[in-house]
Amino acid sequence: MSKPHFTAAPSERSLRGLLLLLASVAGAAIANIYYNQPLLDSFSQSFPQSAPWIGAVPTVTQIGFAVGMLLLAPLGDRIDRRRLILLQIAGICVALLVAATAPTLPVLIGASLAIGVLATMAQQAGPFAAELAPPEQGGHAVGTVYSGLLLGILLARTGAGFVAEYFGWRAVFAASIVAMLVLAVVVATRLPPSKPTSTLPYNKLLGSPWHLAVELRGLREAALTGAALFAAFSLFWSVLSLLLADAPFHLGPQAAGLFGIVGAAGAYVAPWAGIFVDRRGPRAVISLAIGLIAVAFVVFGLSGASITGLVIGVIVLDIGLQMAQVSNQSRIFALKPEARSRLNTVYMMCYFIHDVLLHRRRSRIGDGRGYVACVWLDWRVHRRTAFLSTRRVESHLRSLEPVAAS
Secondary structure (H helix, E strand, O other): OOOOOOOOOHHHHHHHHHHHHHHHHHHHHHHHOOOOHHHHHHHHOOOOOHHHOOOHHHHHHHHHHHHHHOHHHHHHOOOHHHHHHHHHHHHHHHHHHHHHHOOHHHHHHHHHHHHHHHHHHHHHHHHHHHHHHHHHHHHHHHHHHHHHHHHHHHHHHHHHHHHHHOOEEEEEEEEHHHHHHHHHHHHHHHOOOOOOOOOOOHHHHHHHHHHHHHHHHHOOOOOOOOHHHHHHHHHHHHHHHHHHOOOOOOOOHHHHHHHHHHHHHHHHHHHHHHHHHHHHHHHHHHHHHHHHHHHHHHHHHOOOOOOHHHHHHHHHHHHHHHHHHHHHHHHHHHHHHHHHHHHHHHHHHHHHHHHHHHHHHHHHOOOHHHHHHHHHHHHHHHHHHHHHHHHHHHEEEOOOOOOOOO
């Protein structure tokens, strides 16, 4: 199979604009699965008779995202990615409209499931960026897209809370419709089409990610390492609001949302991490990322009662995760360029499965007093997993041709 190509190779300036556009696609799309998380109280007020089922809204959204990763994400290797993104934007606009006008909670839950499925267009941006960029700039391309993805994740809750406070929760979904429509116009006019790299029928296309996972040791190593590090990241954010609500802080959920802005400041590191990968290869970046995340948890353990310590730890944690993500995705996209979307499906599903397995442990945290102990306990598990995986990564990378330094 031939590699994807375009009618004209983008210039350096044009490539920069296309990468920023793909970063916007990733951020705007992924934000849709996090908008509902700070709106649960508002949902309860609108649907008081269904209040016990309010928690199903974010849960079903995440399930929908996993379903979309399995059923839609592999299609990026089969059809034009630009067309796929536009189709998913059209679909998610309909789902957002249903959510914004939902008369009952079951309707909102159904719309949330569809939003989760269609938000997987975010996972087309990384493989698309890797196609557009020359091989020696692949890490920078992935890093640029990932910075947009992380900004979408970190700022979605803060933005949704702000809009809902002043205009109501329905306005959050309405605003997202406007954003997605504007994005569709820009994608249709600025993003070039891609050439499919697979002719597999749909049923075989869905089964091929698992064959790739068995075939490619590097894919398994990157997925396990990334999942372990993301679990540590997810653990911290899942208990931060509990810590801030307890002594000595006594702060509300708005304070936890502001920490999202603090973490977003670290998103600017992702493109530089990509450049580092291009120049030095993923081995050095993965090792540095693990070290930074370890330092972040040491900071949390020693200064969990200090806002300053938490701010420093959040920045270091986010930088470490971004470096690991950029390094791992740059690596897997180079393993088999004609199967980038399916490789990404395996990688992200490993994240999702790992996070689900750890959900039960996180759910046992009842208040902020157990924060430091729980963080430290879980970090020991993630650290051991990450270091064991990384040792295997490093031994395998020694057999690979090093990336030429610029």
